[in-house]
Amino acid sequence: MTITELLPPDVEPVTLAEVKAHLRLETTEEDTLLTALIHTARLHLESQTGLCLISRLLRLYLDDWPEGRVIQIARGPVQTIEIVTVYDSSGAPVELDTAGYVLDGAARPARLVLPERRATERALNGIEIDFTAGFGESGADVPDTLKRALTLHVAAMFELRGVLSLDDQPGAVPQGYERLIAPHCQRRL
Template sequence: MTLIQTDPPLAEPVTLAELKAHLRLDATDEDGLLEGLIRVARTHLEAVTGVALMSQGFRLALDDWPQDAVIQLMRTPVQTVDAILLYDADGVARNLDLSGLLLDGIAHPARLVVTQRPRPSQPINGIEIEFTAGFNSINEVPPELKRAILIHAAHLYEFRGAVSADMQPASIPAGYDRLIAPWQRRTL
């Protein structure tokens, strides 16, 4: 099972102005750095929670259908299932009919039931499910997740000289885990 982001979000859930107000900064000379820190904080939050914060496209590749009928899409909230592709032995894709799908887009992770389940002929990544996940607007993003991004980006900004941008996130600020706890994936 492999999850690939196909379309990045068109906007970040926290604006540059919000982060600058949080940091009490007026100068514009570090705007590029701050925008990068917002992106790093969002990406980290999405990775540890499985929540797509802004609308973005994904492709889930499967070798075969799961034993039970439920497919976990690894992201939430899922807005739409855009396509299900089944590959033959020559690597040619065939679109499956989407009419018989049952989607629980707000489950954590989102769940999908596909009634038509023909076997793929390609032994590796023979099934691809393309879907759109995330909140439609900044206003829909839960406030505790926006706050987590703000404090994480501020923390990264505080240590900007000690750790290079390509090595971020180097650490997590105090209180971050409590903010995101209700959104984290729990496994046994």
């Protein structure tokens, strides 16, 4: 199972103005760096939690259908299933009818049951499921604890701006960060 991002989010969960207010910065000299740090902090948080903070289009690749009827989608929260494509013996894509699908998008991982499961002839990545995942279209839809974690993380990275290059970030995770994101992390046994 592989998931790729088809379209990046249009906005970040926290704005430059929110971060600057937290840091008590009034000049624009560091705006480019802060914007990049916000992006880095979001990517780090999303990799830690398995969440998409801002809604975007993703694609799940499967080699074959799972043994049970339930397809698990590791990124969430899943809002909608857009398209399900299966590749036939000639390698041509066939779009499946998704009418009547059942989606539990809030579950972690999200769960999907499709009414039709046509066999794929491709050995690898024969099934593609395009879906939209995220809390919403703007930072206002993102839980406050996650926004707070992002702001603290950006501040910690900003503190290290003279020590670490942007490519070496995130260089530090601030105290309290783990506690803020813990309720949103998936734990495995």
